Amino acid sequence: MSNQLQIQIDKASESMDGGFSDYYQNMVNYFHQNPDHNLSYSAFSHRTNRATNALVSEKEAIFYIVAYGWQHHQSMQYLLSQTIDVTSEPQENIRVVDYGCGQGVATLAFMDYLSQKGVAQQSSLEVHLIEPSKVSLDIAKLLIERLAKAYGMQVFIHCQQRTLDNALIPLNSECKETFHLLSNVIDIETVQETLPSLAKQMMSCTGKNFLFATCPRYANAQTGFRILRQEMDFADNFYDECWDMTYQMYRVTQACWNQHTSTQRMAMMSWVSS
Incomplete structure (x- = not known):
């Protein structure tokens, strides 16, 4: 089964x-047409502690991307659209650090945003993916490479298969701008414990820095955003809002598409380090 699922992921990535x-549409179609091959919501939640544990199989990765991928993508894209203008001073070389990247959805959302603004082809990305799950990390690398090819972008990917408490953020780079992405991880207690250490490393990243954090407005997420703001007190600008987002997505518990509304909390910070 694993080989069949790998083939499906590879095929979808080419779309x-x-x-x-x-990619999301392709994976939803596969999931919907092969119900006997899928995990149930209860089985997935039990094994992964409601998606907070590292994924260990392609079957879990497919369930996760179908159940949560579109929501994650849309919230990151919305935050980007509300807070930055990449067309005012477009950079040729951009560094991206994706913390607890999962299958790379936040980085893919950033790449989609560059494409929508017409600056993708002139952008070269230095991408750093930090993720404990080998399955998720391999998929993230594949999808980012495939999307970069589709957009005519140069991309150089560096992978760290580790938890965030052991993350090593690249402090020096030829890139003048660094985008730090925290997508749907700030509600996890073990991630919150790493925020002081991560903030110290972020503060030392040379050049202009932007941090983007998104998460549904869970009680645990509120704690995470509070810690983040406290530890990032060196940032020059801070943007923090909650939005009710409504979009069409596939609901795995109902096996159909419908309109979904969720309240997302989103924060953006920026600072310059020499």
């Missing part, structure tokens, strides 16, 4: 001419 939405 991304129009961005992550193509």
Whole structure:
């Protein structure tokens, strides 16, 4: 089964001419047409502690991307659109650090945003993926490479298969701008414990820095955002809002598409380090 699932993931990754939405649609179609091969919501939640444990199989990765991938992508894209203008001073070389990247959805959302703004082809990305799950990390690398090819972008990917308490953030780079992405991890207690250490490393990243954090407004997420703001007190700018987001997505518990509304908390910070 694992080989069959790997083939499906690879096939879907080749469909991304129009961005992550193509991959998501392809994976939803597969999931919907093969119910006997899928995990149930209860089985997935039990094994992964409601998606907070590292994924260990392609079957778990497929369930996760179908159940949560579109929501994660849309919230990161919305935050980017509300807080930055990449067309005012477009950079040729951009560094991206994706913390607890999972299958790379936040980085893919950033790439989609660059494409929508017409600056993808002139952008070269230095991407650092930090993720404890080998399955998720391998998929993230594949999808980012495939999307970069579709958009005509140069991309150089560096992978760290480790938890965030052992993360090593690259402090020096030829890139003048660094984008730090925290997508749907700030509600996890073990991630919250690493925020003081991560903040110290982020503060030392040379050049102009932007941090983007998104998460549904869970009680645990509120704690995470409070810690983040406290530890990032060196940031020059701080943007923190909650939005009710409504979009069409596939609901795994109902096995159908419908309109979904969720309250997302999103924060953006920026600072310059020499």
